Structure formats: C-alpha cells, structure tokens
Amino acid sequence: MDHGEDLSRQDPQTAAERGREISDHRTGGSGHGYSKGRSYGTAAGLIAGDRTASQLVVGVGYPYLSDLAVGNVIADRVAEWDLPEVAVADCSHTPIAAYQTITKGEYENIVIVGARKRGDGLNTGTPSNDPGAIHTYPTESIDVPENDIVNRIAECAMGSNTIENVVIITKALGEFPSGSVVIDIEPEYDSWGYAIEEFSPAVSDRFDRLVNLVLDELETSYRSSD
8 A cells, every 4th residue: 555655764863963953043833843844733633534433543642753753644644545434633732632532523433543652751862662563452451540630631731742641631531432442653763853754763664564553443443333
C-alpha cells in the first residue's frame, strides 16, 4: 500500500544539533520544528469523517517533538484515505480535548496510535527502553490512578499530552467502547530538530508496520460488525 511520501531517516545526534541551531534563532511559529507546509496540531478534534462513524482513529502526540509526532502523522495519513465508517482525530493538544473528542461520538471501536516513551522523561533527547518496539494492548489495561487523578489533570493542563494520560483522563471522565485498543511505538529521539515527517531510524523503519497494525484493527472491527 502506498502511504504517501517517504519518511526520511534522521540520525538523532544530527537532529539534536539542528534543534539547537534553530533554537538560537528567534522565528515565528514554534521556533523549533519544521512543518514542511503542513499544519499539524492546528485543528483539534476530527480531521476526517464525523461523529456518526462506527470507528475512530486517534493520533496522539507532540507535532514538534520528533518521534513523538508519529501518531499525528499516521492520523493525517489515514484521514487522506477517506475510509468508510472511519473518523480520524488529531489529538495533539491536551488529554482533556482528546477526551471530549473521543466521547462526543457514537463510536463502536477506537484505535489510539502514537509514540509512548518508557524509562526517562519526555523531551530529554534520550531513547525509550526499546526504541522501535511496537506494543498493542486494550485501553482497559491502563488503570485510572484514583488517588492521583487531580495531579493527572494538572499535568494535562500543563501540556502532558501522552497516550497514558489520554486514556486515563477519558476513562476517569467517560469511557471507551469495549475492545478499544492502543498501538504505540517506543521513540528513539523525543526532542527538537526533526521536521514533522522525519523520524529516527528506529521509528522510520517501523512506520509502515505501525500503519498496517492500525488498518488491521479497523478491518477486524469491520468483520466483527458484519
């Protein structure tokens, strides 16, 4: 399947040096990332389909933080294909906005996709525990920390737009349809320097696999509804 333009591979060290160079020059917009003409993250909510669709693809991420943008790029790809009964959401804002987008529809199946870092904190430029590893699991497997939910909401207000927080906030304030899944990939580089559609080799090499897993989940739901 043709997934559009090739996603260039970029060495993390080169990207980090470029990010520092850009940071030294004050420019309009983010001042850090390269958009290549696309406006990722400017339209919260649905970017394809509508709330009557039976399935929803949710791209979660940070459009200007290198590998963490992969969920937004995949959402953009799926939106271009105009699949029947599939709505697509760009959830690159806050988990609260994501929760509102997810729960306003009558979706029977939701697929969340993006990068999820394991180990060190975000925007440190350090790799996840196993860069390029892909994980698929039900939203039910992420527990809501009821004793810590206020702090989670505070994190969201400060811009902590992670897959984990999107799932936790949605489950705390609403619910997912039964069978909803998360498909995530571990990032190799998570800081400034890449263009929106540039990824580290660990993520670039698995990009098509990640897209195909999303399509497989949608196809599975199509078959089960027949």
